[in-house]
Every structure is written in structure tokens, then in C-alpha cells.
Amino acid sequence: MRAKDFSSISKSTVLIFSMLGISLILLLFIIFSKPLPTYEKSEIFSLGTYVRIYIAGGKVSSKNLLKIAEKEIERLYAKYSSNIPSSVVYQLNEKREIECDEESLFLFQAAVNVSKITGDSFDPTLRPVLMLWGFDDVNSSKRVPSSYEIEQVLPFVSYKFIDIDSKNRKIKLLKEGVTVDLGGISKGFIVDRVIDRIKEIDPKATGFIDAGGDIGIIGPKFGNRPWQIGIRDPFSSDPTKLIDTLYIYSGAVATSGNYERYFIQNGTLYHHIIDPKTGYPANNCRSCTVISDKVMTADAYATGLFVLGIDNPALEYFTKFGVQAYLIDNTGKTVETSGFEYFRNKVK
Amino acid sequence: MAKRTKKYDIFIVAAILLFAVIMIFLNLLLPQKGIIGVKVTVDGVLAVSITQDGLYPVEKDGKHLLTVEFYQGKARVKESTCDNQICVKTGWISNTNQTIVCLPHKIVVEPIGGKNTDGVDIITW
Numbered sequence: 001m002r003a004k005d006f007s008s009i010s011k012s013t014v015l016i017f018s019m020l021g022i023s024l025i026l027l028l029f030i031i032f033s034k035p036l037p038t039y040e041k042s043e044i045f046s047l048g049t050y051v052r053i054y055i056a057g058g059k060v061s062s063k064n065l066l067k068i069a070e071k072e073i074e075r076l077y078a079k080y081s082s083n084i085p086s087s088v089v090y091q092l093n094e095k096r097e098i099e100c101d102e103e104s105l106f107l108f109q110a111a112v113n114v115s116k117i118t119g120d121s122f123d124p125t126l127r128p129v130l131m132l133w134g135f136d137d138v139n140s141s142k143r144v145p146s147s148y149e150i151e152q153v154l155p156f157v158s159y160k161f162i163d164i165d166s167k168n169r170k171i172k173l174l175k176e177g178v179t180v181d182l183g184g185i186s187k188g189f190i191v192d193r194v195i196d197r198i199k200e201i202d203p204k205a206t207g208f209i210d211a212g213g214d215i216g217i218i219g220p221k222f223g224n225r226p227w228q229i230g231i232r233d234p235f236s237s238d239p240t241k242l243i244d245t246l247y248i249y250s251g252a253v254a255t256s257g258n259y260e261r262y263f264i265q266n267g268t269l270y271h272h273i274i275d276p277k278t279g280y281p282a283n284n285c286r287s288c289t290v291i292s293d294k295v296m297t298a299d300a301y302a303t304g305l306f307v308l309g310i311d312n313p314a315l316e317y318f319t320k321f322g323v324q325a326y327l328i329d330n331t332g333k334t335v336e337t338s339g340f341e342y343f344r345n346k347v348k
Numbered sequence: 349m350a351k352r353t354k355k356y357d358i359f360i361v362a363a364i365l366l367f368a369v370i371m372i373f374l375n376l377l378l379p380q381k382g383i384i385g386v387k388v389t390v391d392g393v394l395a396v397s398i399t400q401d402g403l404y405p406v407e408k409d410g411k412h413l414l415t416v417e418f419y420q421g422k423a424r425v426k427e428s429t430c431d432n433q434i435c436v437k438t439g440w441i442s443n444t445n446q447t448i449v450c451l452p453h454k455i456v457v458e459p460i461g462g463k464n465t466d467g468v469d470i471i472t473w
Contacts, residue, residue, distance in 0.1 A: 015357055023364040030372060045454045138451060213473035232473035237437040239473055240446045255472040289472060
């Protein structure tokens with residue numbers, strides 16, 4: 001009898017302790033386990049904005065990838081900024097004709113293509129007009145130019161004055177007075193190139209690059225989850241207030257908004273997204289968000305579709321070029337392309 | 349005897365599991381307190397790390413740029429000498445995924461600690 005009691009107590013004790021042990025191990029595992037990759041981040045002021053890089057390396061250390069990304073951004077910024085004397089763009093504006101590499105040819109051709117497709121609502125030759133308004137540089141003094149001044153410079157604004165000779169690798173400006181600024185497309189292009197470079201070195205790297213709200217995804221969050229991307233509420237002065245949320249595994253998102261760079265004169269707001277056809281800020285839109293597979297595409301079309309405005313009857317047509325767009329006007333009315341909704345769903 | 353012990357076992361196991369589940373849910377659902385502080389960088393160089401409530405002027409080369417206020421887990425730029433005042437208009441931040449950026453002064457006010465409570469990783473603007 002005693003032996004039986006002893007064996008029964010021993011059994012139950014073992015059971016209790018083993019259950020307790022398992023529960024404790026599970027609990028500790030849940031609390032302390034960190035199986036997910038660790039992201040390293042870096043913030044730099046470049047590309048005329050604030051750039052955030054967020055990387056977790058697969059086979060290369062995240063810190064090394066960050067350094068490579070930072071260097072590549074600076075190198076490409078120096079190559080394409082219109083304000084740096086050694087840049088391709090500065091040289092073209094000075095010399096009127098230059099020889100250049102395949103990469104530059106591609107970027108110029110891409111800029112001209114977006115101009116054509118958007119019916120000149122995006123234009124890389126807008127620089128003379130931007131200079132009048134003071135939107136060519138963050139430190140330029142802003143003012144409303146007279147209509148006479150605008151009329152004087154508009155004849156120099158058209159992508160048709162850029163001649164690209166791919167065969168001989170030459171770019172030429174066909175009219176005296178025409179100047180180029182790739183600011184509306186080069187930021188996105190540079191982010192794309194940096195992501196390509198990172199993926200070449202480490203195909204399993206994940207993370208993103210956020211260049212002033214123009215976002216390129218290096219790879220899904222922790223390798224298998226979407227990045228949750230908030231769209232800024234264009235009616236709030238608080239840039240962290242959101243109006244919508246997207247879930248993106250790969251590709252790019254960019255937004256153009258009239259709250260980014262602006263000044264107010266006599267109670268009227270004048271912003272930096274200028275319609276190349278009129279020389280004045282485009283006022284039929286407040287915010288335009290574009291999703292695409294490349295940041296360059298998203299960046300350029302966000303500007304072009306902003307200028308075309310909310311009443312653009314051909315908005316759906318642009319999905320042919322790999323973009324999905326969401327526009328908000330000054331009254332809060334919204335329109336979007338048919339595929340945009342897909343990116344609002346967390347589970348695909 | 350054996351029967352009583354089994355009942356007792358189930359009770360303990362159930363209690364442990366319940367405790368584990370409650371702990372997990374508390375960890376996931378309890379509203380997090382704000383950030384524990386902010387670090388302020390000027391052109392990538394750390395200017396000040398703030399963890400105590402108060403007003404912190406930020407300057408470079410002896411020139412006053414802006415003032416950061418930290419109060420009960422929230423931070424804001426109280427005033428700035430920049431043109432566009434976007435940093436001031438940003439208002440209070442209290443979430444780890446929020447930052448205040450002053451482009452003209454190249455200043456970033458970035459949270460220390462805290463948890464991402466709204467789930468958003470990046471903002472497009």
C-alpha cells in the first residue's frame with residue numbers, strides 16, 4: 001500500500017514538474033527568443049532631403065551594406081545634381097552637348113519618356129521656371145513671379161529640346177536658354193540603383209530606403225512580411241498624421257504633395273509642383289501617391305499625375321506603364337486606379 | 349488518492365497556462381508608455397541625448413538653431429530659427445517610428461526606446 005502511494009505521488013509530482021518546466025520554457029522562449037533579423041539604420045541628409053536606410057543583411061553584415069548604400073547615394077547625387085559643377089546635368093547645361101555613359105543615357109531617356117506619356121505634365125527642362133519661383137533649391141528665396149516673367153521663360157520649357165543620341169552616347173540641348181534639372185526623377189533613380197547594388201552584393205538583404213517619402217523596398221520585412229507604409233494626411237500640418245495605409249512586400253511608393261515645399265503670399269499658398277504648360281503651381285490636386293516596381297517610375301509619375309489633377313479622365317490608362325495611383329484634391333475628394341486597393345490588404 | 353491528484357494536476361496546469369496566456373496578451377495589448385527619450389543630431393553628429401523632462405536648446409558653432417522640449421514621454425520642437433517651420437508644425441511625437449526633421453538646419457529628433465504602437469514602418473509624403 002505504501003509502495004503504491006509512493007509510486008502514485010511520484011508520478012503526479014513528475015507530471016506537475018514536467019508541465020511546469022514545459023510552461024516555463026515556453027514562456028521564456030516567447031519572452032526572450034529573437035529569431036528575426038536585426039535591422040541596422042542610417043540617416044543622412046542627401047538628395048536634397050532626409051534619407052533613411054534600413055537594412056538587414058542576409059550574408060553580408062548590415063553595417064557594411066549601410067556604408068555601401070551611403071557611399072553610392074553620395075556618388076550618384078554628385079553625378080546627377082544640377083547644382084554640382086562636376087555633374088552630368090551641370091555639364092550639359094554649361095556645354096550644351098556632352099558625351100555620357102549608358103546609365104546617364106537611360107536616365108535622360110526615362111525623363112523624356114515620362115514627359116511624353118504624361119503629355120508634358122512632367123518636364124526635365126522646367127528649371128528656368130523653378131528658378132523664377134525659387135523652387136530650384138531649398139535655400140533660394142521664394143517669390144511670385146510676374147506673368148510677363150513666366151511668359152518670357154516658358155518658350156524654353158519642353159522635353160523636345162533634349163536630343164538623345166544613344167548610338168553615339170551623346171546628349172544635346174537643341175535651343176539656347178534651355179536648361180535641364182532631373183530633380184523630379186533622379187532621386188527615385190538613385191534609390192533604385194542603390195537597391196540594385198545592395199541586392200547584387202547580398203541577394204537576401206531586406207529593408208528599405210526612404211528618400212524624403214519616396215520609398216524603395218530592398219526586401220520584405222524580416223524576409224516574409226509586408227512593410228506597413230502610411231500615406232501622410234495632406235490636410236494636417238503634422239507630417240506623422242496618416243490618411244491611409246499600404247502593405248508592400250517589394251517595389252516602390254512615392255507621393256507628391258503641395259505641402260512639401262511652399263510659401264504663402266497675400267493669403268495664397270504657392271507650392272513647388274509647377275505645371276510645365278502654364279508655369280504656375282498645379283492646383284487640381286493636393287496629394288498624389290504612386291505605387292510602382294521602381295522608385296524612379298513612382299517618383300516621376302507622382303509629379304506628372306499630380307499636375308494632370310484629380311479630373312484626369314485617362315488616369316486608368318497609366319496602369320499600362322506599371323503604376324497605380326491615388327489622388328486627393330483640395331476638397332478631400334479622392335480617385336484611384338483599379339489596382340490600388342490591392343495594396344491596402346495586409347494579406348495578399 | 350490517485351483520482352484527487354489528477355484533478356489537482358489539471359487545476360495547476362490550467363492555472364499555469366492561463367497565466368502564460370494572460371502574460372502574452374498583457375505584453376501584446378497593454379498600451380505602451382511613450383518613448384523614454386530623444387536623441388538630437390545636427391548633420392549626423394549627436395548634439396544631445398534627452399531623457400529628462402525639460403527644454404533643450406540646440407546650437408551649432410555658437411548659433412542657436414532650435415529648442416527641443418521633452419515632457420512625459422513626448423517630444424517636440426518648440427521653436428526654430430528655420431524658414432519653413434515644418435519641424436515646429438510637426439508637433440509632439442511619442443512613437444518610436446516618428447521623427448522630427450528640420451531640413452534647413454539638418455537636424456533630426458529621433459526617439460529612444462518605446463515601442464512602435466501604430467505598426468506603421470514608413471510614411472510616404
